[in-house]
Amino acid sequence: MEELEVRVWRSAGDGAFATYRVPRQTSQTVLDVVTYIQRELQPDLAYRYACRVGMCGSCAMSVNGKARWTCRTHVAKVAANGRLELAPLPNLPVIKDLVTDMSAFFEKWSRAKGSFSGALTRHDDFARVPPASPRRQAVDAGIECIGCGVCYASCDVVTWRPDYLGPAALNRAWTLMNDERDVDGLERLRAVAGDAGCHSCHTQGSCTERCPKALSPTAGIAGLKRMTAKAAMKGDL
Numbered sequence: 116m117e118e119l120e121v122r123v124w125r126s127a128g129d130g131a132f133a134t135y136r137v138p139r140q141t142s143q144t145v146l147d148v149v150t151y152i153q154r155e156l157q158p159d160l161a162y163r164y165a166c167r168v169g170m171c172g173s174c175a176m177s178v179n180g181k182a183r184w185t186c187r188t189h190v191a192k193v194a195a196n197g198r199l200e201l202a203p204l205p206n207l208p209v210i211k212d213l214v215t216d217m218s219a220f221f222e223k224w225s226r227a228k229g230s231f232s233g234a235l236t237r238h239d240d241f242a243r244v245p246p247a248s249p250r251r252q253a254v255d256a257g258i259e260c261i262g263c264g265v266c267y268a269s270c271d272v273v274t275w276r277p278d279y280l281g282p283a284a285l286n287r288a289w290t291l292m293n294d295e296r297d298v299d300g301l302e303r304l305r306a307v308a309g310d311a312g313c314h315s316c317h318t319q320g321s322c323t324e325r326c327p328k329a330l331s332p333t334a335g336i337a338g339l340k341r342m343t344a345k346a347a348m349k350g351d352l
């Protein structure tokens with residue numbers, strides 16, 4: 116039977132790669148490989164997943180040096196030579212083996228005011244947002260984020276300056292800035308305009324290149340740069 120040679124990062128801190136041999140299967144995903152190792156070879160291997168269908172965002176890791184979601188990544192696409200190297204996502208602290216601590220990633224969503232603030236109550240009529248309006252289209256282009264952290268792990272600026280809000284939080288802020296129902300826009304612009312915000316992005320686009328949902332945080336961040344510049348010129352920031 117054909118086999119894969121799989122190097123897997125083990126343990127926190129000063130860890131090391133361990134090597135496993137895994138049988139090849141038709142349509143096998145990288146997550147299938149990790150699951151095989153944990154169930155058949157290394158029961159104490161720590162990794163994370165939930166949905167297995169590309170919705171929850173929990174299964175991302177570094178695969179042969181690139182951050183990817185693993186439940187939708189076929190082995191045939193990334194291991195043509197029969198070898199895989201699996202490691203925890205870069206730019207995040209490792210808890211154990213392939214599991215990273217995502218706290219800083221989600222705290223940055225909060226710092227970027229990444230939650231909706233509305234003014235209407237349930238007694239008010241529904242807001243009607245025309246699907247073809249430019250703002251609604253901008254929201255649609257960025258809304259399908261699953262919070263996987265692939266963009267964050269692929270961003271050089273996050274590596275260089277860990278306080279940078281990063282592509283996912285800024286993409287979220289951009290979608291909310293275009294949500295006609297949201298009333299916290301100025302505060303959000305203040306939150307993303309600072310030194311660790313949108314203006315630190317170098318727009319080289321690793322986040323956009325790697326996002327498994329084909330979103331473009333780079334475009335959203337460029338939009339935030341324009342919005343913050345306009346607000347500054349008006350004297351609002």
Ligand code: SF4
Pocket residue numbers: 269270271272273281282315316317318319320321322323332333336
């Ligand atoms: S385009 Fe900006 S957010 Fe995206 S990877 Fe580059 S620096 Fe990071």
Ligand code: SF4
Pocket residue numbers: 259260261262263264265266267282283286325326327328329330332
């Ligand atoms: S923007 Fe894309 S890569 Fe980044 S967290 Fe959302 S889905 Fe994942």
Ligand code: FES
Pocket residue numbers: 164165166167168169170171172173174175184185186187
């Ligand atoms: S397990 Fe949910 S996105 Fe991969």
